[in-house]
Amino acid sequence: TLQDRLAATFKSLRGKGRITEADIDETAREIRRALLEADVNLAVVKDFVAAVKERARGAELHGALNPAQQIVKIVNDELVTILGGETRTIRYAKRPPTVIMLAGLQGAGKTTLAGKLAVWFKGQGHSPLLVAADLQRPNAVNQLQVVGQRAGVHVFAPEPGNASSNDDLDRPRGNPVEVAKNSITEAERRLYDVVIVDTAGRLGIDAELMQQAADIRDAVRPDEVLFVVDAMIGQDAVNTANAFAEGVGFDGVVLTKLDGDARGGAALSIARVTGKPIMFASNGEGQRDFDVFHPDRMASRILGMGDMLTLIEQAEKTFDAEQSAKAAAKLTGQGGEFGLSDFLQQMQMVRKMGPLSKIFGMLPGMGDMKDQLNNIDEKEVDRLEAIIHSMTPAERDSPKIIDGSRRARIAKGSGTQVSEVNNLVDRFFEARKMMTAMASGKMPGMPGLPGM
Ligand code: GDP
Numbered sequence: 075t076l077q078d079r080l081a082a083t084f085k086s087l088r089g090k091g092r093i094t095e096a097d098i099d100e101t102a103r104e105i106r107r108a109l110l111e112a113d114v115n116l117a118v119v120k121d122f123v124a125a126v127k128e129r130a131r132g133a134e135l136h137g138a139l140n141p142a143q144q145i146v147k148i149v150n151d152e153l154v155t156i157l158g159g160e161t162r163t164i165r166y167a168k169r170p171p172t173v174i175m176l177a178g179l180q181g182a183g184k185t186t187l188a189g190k191l192a193v194w195f196k197g198q199g200h201s202p203l204l205v206a207a208d209l210q211r212p213n214a215v216n217q218l219q220v221v222g223q224r225a226g227v228h229v230f231a232p233e234p235g236n237a238s239s240n241d242d243l244d245r246p247r248g249n250p251v252e253v254a255k256n257s258i259t260e261a262e263r264r265l266y267d268v269v270i271v272d273t274a275g276r277l278g279i280d281a282e283l284m285q286q287a288a289d290i291r292d293a294v295r296p297d298e299v300l301f302v303v304d305a306m307i308g309q310d311a312v313n314t315a316n317a318f319a320e321g322v323g324f325d326g327v328v329l330t331k332l333d334g335d336a337r338g339g340a341a342l343s344i345a346r347v348t349g350k351p352i353m354f355a356s357n358g359e360g361q362r363d364f365d366v367f368h369p370d371r372m373a374s375r376i377l378g379m380g381d382m383l384t385l386i387e388q389a390e391k392t393f394d395a396e397q398s399a400k401a402a403a404k405l406t407g408q409g410g411e412f413g414l415s416d417f418l419q420q421m422q423m424v425r426k427m428g429p430l431s432k433i434f435g436m437l438p439g440m441g442d443m444k445d446q447l448n449n450i451d452e453k454e455v456d457r458l459e460a461i462i463h464s465m466t467p468a469e470r471d472s473p474k475i476i477d478g479s480r481r482a483r484i485a486k487g488s489g490t491q492v493s494e495v496n497n498l499v500d501r502f503f504e505a506r507k508m509m510t511a512m513a514s515g516k517m518p519g520m521p522g523l524p525g526m
Pocket residue numbers: 178179180181182183184185186187275330331332333334356357358359363
């Protein structure tokens with residue numbers, strides 16, 4: 075996965091103070107490979123990687139992040155931007171009804187989506203009408219009627235015709251363009267304020283089908299044409315999207331079947347190639363398996379790095395750059411002794427970010443360290459704090475002077491046992507050794523955690 079790949083790349087970036095050209099190239103190569111694996115269109119990948127490189131070169135090193143984290147952040151930000159940045163939802167007509175037309179290949183999930191949208195609109199206080207303008211496939215009208223019944227909304231459909239042969243037994247009669255047109259009159263008369271028009275699809279791109287969709291579009295003059303696309307079709311999504319953009323035109327995209335194992339490459343390709351926002355995401359067969367599309371969530375899905383990104387966000391929020399710079403200077407022997415006050419500050423800073431074991435668990439390649447850290451009891455940090463507060467400033471700055479009689483005094487003052495004070499002092503020296511190694515980049519397998 076990309077996460078494993080980047081974890082390996084990060085190892086080589088660790089301990090470095092700034093991003094070099096070679097770092098950027100190497101990370102860009104990994105990201106390129108990962109995007110291709112996620113089935114992102116090649117041209118889109120090229121553009122994207124170029125944009126990331128450009129930004130990484132111009133980036134100021136953010137105090138809270140090490141170079142690897144910084145590149146991940148740039149990649150993520152760039153992904154979110156391409157995926158549409160802010161979420162856009164339906165634009166309602168000034169004068170109801172608001173007309174939504176669904177277009178896309180057969181099997182994309184249009185009819186299923188019609189039901190989901192109906193439930194969603196109802197939840198927003200609207201009263202939707204579903205329109206069966208797919209008269210292509212036997213049983214299509216019936217399918218929409220079932221969907222409408224489950225959603226608890228009315229379905230506008232042509233009257234069933236007389237079957238002339240067994241083949242056509244289930245095939246509804248009528249002209250889809252007429253049906254669509256009449257549905258608007260019906261909505262106006264019965265005060266439905268949202269009309270959702272389900273249309274026919276074919277298995278492939280087809281001129282006749284495009285024409286029919288365009289005719290329906292002209293007949294109902296939709297406020298939104300939604301292009302519905304199966305996220306699992308990967309590379310083909312770009313061709314299909316282009317064909318629909320040309321043949322029918324659309325205002326927004328709905329991605330379906332995101333519950334499958336698609337990495338979301340289709341999302342990125344379509345968003346980039348069409349420049350249209352992805353508005354909704356469908357992730358299951360149930361009518362509630364549906365949500366407005368969140369570019370940031372999709373970006374972490376494509377990167378496979380949700381946890382890493384959460385960590386980066388938290389680090390940025392809670393990081394005190396100046397304090398950490400001082401601590402790091404001390405640890406690398408450039409600013410006085412790293413004492414117990416510094417130790418306490420660092421612990422408090424890390425603790426602000428969340429439970430210790432969770433934080434370390436989020437970092438790639440931190441398996442071993444995580445077990446060790448799991449042994450740190452969060453409550454213990456409070457006791458350590460009490461002990462350190464009972465020390466004199468001189469003791470905090472030069473812990474070496476803390477002898478037996480001082481330990482007894484400190485224990486008494488903090489309401490702890492001498493053995494606990496001993497334990498803290500021992501652990502401090504050990505931790506200082508470890509942190510010094512980390513700060514000078516000598517420790518393999520450790521990313522430069524902010525402030526550590
Ligand atoms: P249409 O031809 O575009 O109208 O597609 P349908 O709505 O009939 O859906 C085709 C198939 O995909 C059906 O079996 C649906 O149950 C299924 N489907 C639709 N949306 C989703 C989804 O988000 N996830 C999954 N797993 N299946 C879906």
